[in-house]
Amino acid sequence: MIIYRSKITVRDLNVLISSSQYYILTLMLVHKAYRYELDPNNQQRTSLLQHAGIARFTYNWGLDQRIKLHKNNQGNDRFTDPMKQHKLLNRLKKTQFPWMYECSKCAPQESLRDLGRAFKNFRRGLKEGKKIGFPRFKSKGMHDSFRLYGIIRFEGRNLQLPRIGKIRIKERRRIYYKGRILSVTVRRRANRWFVSVNVEEDIADPKPIVSYAVGVDLGIKTLATLSDGITFVNPCALGSQIKKLRKLSKSLSRKKKGSRNREKAKLRLARMHLKFFNVRQDTLHKLTTYLAKSHSKIVIENLGVSGMMKNRRLARAISDVAMYEFRRQLEYKCQWYGSKLHVAKRTFPSSKRCSSCGHKKKELSLSEREYECEECGLKIDRDLNAALNLVTVSLPETLNARGEDVRRSKSSGFAMQISVKQEPKWTDGPSCPSSS
Numbered sequence: 001m002i003i004y005r006s007k008i009t010v011r012d013l014n015v016l017i018s019s020s021q022y023y024i025l026t027l028m029l030v031h032k033a034y035r036y037e038l039d040p041n042n043q044q045r046t047s048l049l050q051h052a053g054i055a056r057f058t059y060n061w062g063l064d065q066r067i068k069l070h071k072n073n074q075g076n077d078r079f080t081d082p083m084k085q086h087k088l089l090n091r092l093k094k095t096q097f098p099w100m101y102e103c104s105k106c107a108p109q110e111s112l113r114d115l116g117r118a119f120k121n122f123r124r125g126l127k128e129g130k131k132i133g134f135p136r137f138k139s140k141g142m143h144d145s146f147r148l149y150g151i152i153r154f155e156g157r158n159l160q161l162p163r164i165g166k167i168r169i170k171e172r173r174r175i176y177y178k179g180r181i182l183s184v185t186v187r188r189r190a191n192r193w194f195v196s197v198n199v200e201e202d203i204a205d206p207k208p209i210v211s212y213a214v215g216v217d218l219g220i221k222t223l224a225t226l227s228d229g230i231t232f233v234n235p236c237a238l239g240s241q242i243k244k245l246r247k248l249s250k251s252l253s254r255k256k257k258g259s260r261n262r263e264k265a266k267l268r269l270a271r272m273h274l275k276f277f278n279v280r281q282d283t284l285h286k287l288t289t290y291l292a293k294s295h296s297k298i299v300i301e302n303l304g305v306s307g308m309m310k311n312r313r314l315a316r317a318i319s320d321v322a323m324y325e326f327r328r329q330l331e332y333k334c335q336w337y338g339s340k341l342h343v344a345k346r347t348f349p350s351s352k353r354c355s356s357c358g359h360k361k362k363e364l365s366l367s368e369r370e371y372e373c374e375e376c377g378l379k380i381d382r383d384l385n386a387a388l389n390l391v392t393v394s395l396p397e398t399l400n401a402r403g404e405d406v407r408r409s410k411s412s413g414f415a416m417q418i419s420v421k422q423e424p425k426w427t428d429g430p431s432c433p434s435s436s
């Protein structure tokens with residue numbers, strides 16, 4: 001969420017003057033999240049689990065209550081709201097759930113807010129004809145998490161949380177966050193605890209980047225192919241890793257339910273998934289930062305949801321998640337760094353069109369890695385062809401807007417671009433925080 005403000009303090013002005021040669025009189029208020037791993041002791045671990053348990057219990061209780069209410073009133077009654085539910089819960093707490101007093105009151109309250117949001121999304125889906133599912137009950141140990149607000153501060157390497165106390169953070173840093181802390185979300189993944197510190201920070205409105213526009217095609221083996229010929233290899237798609245993941249999930253499904261061995265297998269699989277997630281997240285952050293910092297405009301394709309549902313292979317599933325995350329990261333990073341994001345229309349035939357003459361193929365199977373044009377005889381890598389097509393989407397608009405240097409390659413330029421196809425190139429560690 002970004003709010004433009006015109007009120008500026010002396011301190012802000014100093015920041016502005018030092019950060020830019022121009023006086024920009026707008027500041028952006030951005031929300032950021034800094035993620036760290038916690039290092040809780042046994043007592044704290046129990047407390048964290050308790051909080052996550054209460055958050056889950058409240059969510060399920062609230063959902064059950066809403067369903068009952070809806071049934072009893074034959075659907076005439078609007079679903080109740082989180083505030084009403086929280087008041088009711090507070091009344092019931094004394095008699096029915098006294099164990100809730102052991103934890104911070106934020107955990108159940110935020111849980112009910114999440115539930116309210118889930119219902120809002122569901123209703124929005126109904127209105128707009130989108131497939132957004134009815135809120136579901138949460139099961140134990142699946143997505144253990146809770147949110148807290150109130151007095152939260154860093155004291156050296158420790159994070160002070162309400163009710164739970166000081167928890168050590170694994171990472172050693174001089175500065176853990178900038179801005180004002182709004183809330184923290186604590187999550188458990190593969191039996192490790194992580195915290196997302198959500199902050200509100202003023203950043204100077206960035207100068208628009210003067211550079212060229214770039215089209216990006218996302219794939220499985222090659223994570224991203226840029227229209228200027230640069231490619232990024234997907235570190236997750238390596239065959240052996242996918243095989244290992246498949247083996248682990250198979251081994252889990254063979255274990256007897258409720259057995260110790262099943263728990264062990266579950267943890268092993270969760271660890272593998274977490275590793276995948278971390279590698280993917282790291283790669284995506286580097287890629288999106290590189291794109292947003294050094295291009296005036298970035299054109300990406302719009303992802304058809306229905307098309308992706310048809311293909312259920314594991315590698316595909318992994319890349320799908322990456323695609324959504326890729327777009328999400330680009331959206332906020334473009335705002336931070338001053339580049340523009342352009343999403344091509346869903347109907348745009350990025351892979352079937354010839355990037356040189358504009359001829360559109362009727363059929364193009366996924367196995368065809370090379371694009372061959374029947375009209376002009378162009379032979380080109382399939383992903384590069386799509387990326388080149390994407391960059392043309394933005395051309396007229398970009399030229400009209402600021403008359404930037406847009407690299408529009410003529411057909412003769414393509415051969416050159418393919419021959420100089422570069423090895424994956426990474427920018428040096430981006431200084432962006434791990435944002436979510």
Ligand SMILES: [Zn+2]
Binds near residue numbers: 356357358374375376
């Ligand atoms: Zn052609």
